Amino acid sequence: MQPLSDRTASFTDSVIRRMTRISLRYDAVNLSQGFPDFDPPAKLLKSLEEISKDPSPRYHQYSITWGAQAMRQALAEKQSRYMGIPVDPDENIVVTCGSTEAMMAAMMTVTNPGDKVVIFSPFYENYGADTILSGAKPVYVPLNPPQFDFDRKVLERAFCENRPKAIVLCNPSNPCGKVFTREELDFIASLCKKYDAYCITDEVYEHIVYAPCRHTYMASLPGMFERTISCSSLSKTYAITGWRLGYTIAAPQITERIKKVHDFLTVGAAAPLQEAVACALRFDQSYYDEVLALYTHKRDLFCKGLDELGLVHNTPEGAYYVLMDISEFGYSSDLEFCEDLARLVKVGAVPGSSFFREPVNHLIRFHFAKKDETLLAALENLKSLRDMIPSRC
Template identity: 35%
Template sequence: MVKIANRLRGLQQSTLGAMTVRCQELGALNLAQGRSQVPPPASLLAEGSRDFKELGHSYSQPEGLAVFREAVSDKVKRHSGLSVEPATQVLATVGATGALAATLTALLDAGDGVILFEPFYSYYLSALKMQNLRPEPVRLVGPDFAITEKPLRAAINGRTRAMIICSPNNPSGHRLTATELEIVSAVAEEHDLLVITDEVYEDIYFGPAPHLAAATVGNLEERTVTLGSLGKSFSIPGWRLGYVCGPELLISAIRIAADALVACAPAPLQELGARALSLGEDYYRDLRAMYDRKRRTLAEGFAAAGLSPNEPEGSYYLFVDCSRMGVTTGVEAAEILLENSLVGTVPGEAFYLAAPDRPYIRACFSVPDDVIAEAVSRLVSGV
């Protein structure tokens, strides 16, 4: 009998995917999967429809089209003040997940330890296991989920080679502060760690303070690889178009890995992606205003149902404490919400290695307004 690879041992369909299937079976509203169900920019769709047949439809070079990398460099500079050379410090990837896979493949070896801050995006864990890397959790405490120095230092050991941070965070919506990033910088420099920063939600934040790119703080720039994506900012996750930025030496290695894994990102979509990245600031302000409205409406619905939603500073998720339901786990809470209200959410356990301290669920508000309104109605009447 053909043997299954050991690296798949213990891996199975993600909790997010499994809940989507349950929602389909029961006819429930799906607030589980974070798949950007709001319309992409109308101008982008119009230009794509008009020009698609004229775009290049062969491979691009492994690092991506120059026009795309230049657009990434320009946008990163405008929004974060971080300067990256498009020819040597930017790489087009098949989504941010492709950027992460190539980074782990290029820069870490089997058995290396990687710090994960709990709660973390569940695919980080899958990606580490596929590379035979060791997840090393650091538990962050709600409701703010801030990084503090003592638990981080306690998690470092002789095998630790890297850490993954995410800001704005999925699932908590927390935005890392300069103080937190200074802690990350000091610990990373002391132990010579690679820092992988997932900033795919950089354009979705609430409040006046702009996005703070990790690589602009302390001494992080020289050891930080930044993952980005067009999927969240432009509601085009199905395009699978992302990028990675960082020091030339690291990006050169990641380019080799990305080439071996997938050859290149979709060339015609890179051309259209470059146009999306050039949209003006009015687009981003409208994007944030839209998500802020959706966030408030759904949070009010959970609160009206007697639950305790957090106040995310960014991303498009609520992380809801369901203790008032009388449950002890997020799994129980998500099942009750699904069965009683026909609203699908993700159990908080999907974002932790060990059981979380509270029965959390995550709910996505990147859905149409009528879906949010119906979800609120069902929550209030069903919980």
């Protein structure tokens, strides 16, 4: 038989989703895959209930391929307010099946086979795969712990030597929780303009940014709207990861191409969910203040618990992930450590090596988008960590 695709030969399954399955197998508290265990907003659920009972074909058949008008209009109003730039619902927005499809559509819109794409490491696992599936080649630039800043000379060298077609920017960053400063973004923007590159952003945690940090949209910087594809989703902000509603925002000529790519990838996102979510997109500022207060509390609760156990970790500036250092346990494989953690300690985590291009095996990722009682249960289980997993050093 003919061999299968070369470009996918090196792929593994998603380590994040694998760790959820392992957590379920051992009945562990799952702090691996980043989904909440608390309810979405009551108004949003009420809206879904009402639409589900409405027999109108508008709600239950195909919507406009690039997004239901009601959702695009509400999203345009919201993002115009927060991004500080005018967003047109018809010319600038494509609704996708989650930000996962948004990133894939953006990558396929921008790159040709053989193009280079700069990706910061650590990175969400899909970015490298998206690049490879598009026939392009990833070029990794390290974010340096513990602050996860980058060396400007190293980044410019990556642009100068590779002449990339695009850079992928996750801000706030998964998995390390870094929030890029305005000065850092200005520098990245200057390289995009100098070397004529696009910027594909992943901004799903745009409303989960902890004081004193502030989120700046790359597309809002001078001269960057024309060369930025802003990708995001409603999953994290409204606690609806299973709804799979994402979107791209870009200049009209880019959006027209994304519409075509999106049409052949998935045709369209779920029509009733698009209609239902329009009400949430019109929540006032108090909702986003409550979301930030909620996650600030959860971050502080979980990090304090780790501190009390003497476990070394970073403190995220945004998103809802914590990286914990497992060096003291002496494992050469962080995947093996995470499997033992789930089996013996009953806590699920993701091995950090799945996020790094560099040979990093001493970090694991927890997420804290959980009820307080879930986080406290995980911390209670972690009290036995050093007894159940003695050091191999």
